[in-house]
Amino acid sequence: AQTVTQSQPEMSVQEAETVTLSCTYDTSENNYYLFWYKQPPSRQMILVIRQEAYKQQNATENRFSVNFQKAAKSFSLKISDSQLGDTAMYFCAFLGGTSYGKLTFGQGTILTVHP
Amino acid sequence: EAGVAQSPRYKIIEKRQSVAFWCNPISGHATLYWYQQILGQGPKLLIQFQNNGVVDDSQLPKDRFSAERLKGVDSTLKIQPAKLEDSAVYLCASSSESGSGRISYEQYFGPGTRLTVT
Numbered sequence: 001a002q003t004v005t006q007s008q009p010e011m012s013v014q015e016a017e018t019v020t021l022s023c024t025y026d027t028s029e030n031n032y033y034l035f036w037y038k039q040p041p042s043r044q045m046i047l048v049i050r051q052e053a054y055k056q057q058n059a060t061e062n063r064f065s066v067n068f069q070k071a072a073k074s075f076s077l078k079i080s081d082s083q084l085g086d087t088a089m090y091f092c093a094f095l096g097g098t099s100y101g102k103l104t105f106g107q108g109t110i111l112t113v114h115p
Numbered sequence: 116e117a118g119v120a121q122s123p124r125y126k127i128i129e130k131r132q133s134v135a136f137w138c139n140p141i142s143g144h145a146t147l148y149w150y151q152q153i154l155g156q157g158p159k160l161l162i163q164f165q166n167n168g169v170v171d172d173s174q175l176p177k178d179r180f181s182a183e184r185l186k187g188v189d190s191t192l193k194i195q196p197a198k199l200e201d202s203a204v205y206l207c208a209s210s211s212e213s214g215s216g217r218i219s220y221e222q223y224f225g226p227g228t229r230l231t232v233t
Contacts, residue, residue, distance in 0.1 A: 004157075033220050043204060044118075045158075045224035091157050095220055101146055101210060102171055103222065105157030 002027045002094050006106035013082045014114050020067075021077045021109050023092030031097035034068065036077045039108075040088040048090070051075065082113045117141065119225035121207050127231045133195035136228045139188070140209030146170075148222060149182055149192050150206040158206055164190065197232045204229050 003026045013019035025034070036048040051059045051068045059066050063083075067076045079086055092106040120139040128134050140147050146165050150158035161180065163170040167187040175182070179198070184190040194201055208222040 035220075043227045043229075045206065045208075047221060050220065093157075101148070101163060101220075101222070102160050103148075103158075105159070107155070108157050 002029075002096060002104045004092050004094050004104050004106035006092055006109050008109045009107070010110045010112070012112045012114060013079075015082055015084060017082055018078060018080045019082055019111065021079075021090055021092075021111065023075045023077070023106055025073050025075065025092070025094050027073070027094065027096065029096045033095040033097075034066075034075045035093040035095065035103070036064070036066070037091045037093055037105075038086075038088045039091065040085075045091070049077065079111075084113050084115060087111060087113045119207055119209055119223055121205075121225040121228055123228055124226065125229050125231075127233065128197055130199055130232050131196040133193065134197055134230060135191050135193045136205050136207075136230075138190045138192070138207030138225060140190075140207070141211075141223055144209035144211050144223070145187070146210045146212070147184055147190050148208040148210075149190070150208065152204040152206055152227070154203070161192070194230075197230075199232050202230055202232045 005024045032053045034051045037045050038048045039045045049059050049061045049064050063080045065078045089108045089110050091108045094104045122137050148163050149161045151161050152158040161175045162172040162182045164184040167184050182192045204227040206227045207225040210222045
């Protein structure tokens with residue numbers, strides 16, 4: 001079974017600064033997807049960024065980028081130029097290539113952006 | 116495009132009572148998921164439907180939880196009887212199929228139903 005671990009329960013950052021959220025995972029699969037989801041206080045979960053395991057290039061979406069280290073099974077999220085609207089719970093999630101859609105989530109990291 | 120709809124948004128019941136949640140996925144999405152999110156934890160998949168068939172219900176406590184998606188569109192999740200440990204947010208998500216018929220990796224989540232069992 002896959003496991004996803006987020007070792008930082010809470011993080012804080014000043015507005016306009018950069019913050020990195022950590023995630024490690026364990027799997028025996030070779031083909032899979034990794035995701036970061038954002039859940040603001042209103043609770044609607046939205047996808048921030050995804051990474052296909054077969055791609056060596058790290059994914060980037062505007063101010064959000066990942067550092068994907070397949071051998072180390074590490075998948076961190078970097079948020080640049082942090083904004084107040086980035087305040088949310090962030091979840092790292094794993095989708096196996098044969099999981100037919102079943103996401104395995106980490107415990108989450110609460111990120112607070114301070115003005 | 117309308118998002119995933121869920122109702123009610125909040126529900127408070129006493130233990131041993133029953134409760135039902137409703138979810139309407141994004142139009143055309145074949146796959147529907149119910150997750151349980153206990154406070155301070157990540158969501159855990161309870162059941163996954165593809166159209167009106169069950170793909171995965173391995174983590175559904177079947178002695179008290181049931182779910183259906185009779186016409187392959189909207190879905191209901193029921194708990195009977197509820198226990199204190201069922202207090203959680205119940206999230207519904209949906210995803211489409213890719214052109215090859217495989218389940219799309221991107222899931223769209225509803226706002227959730229916060230259940231409190233007293």
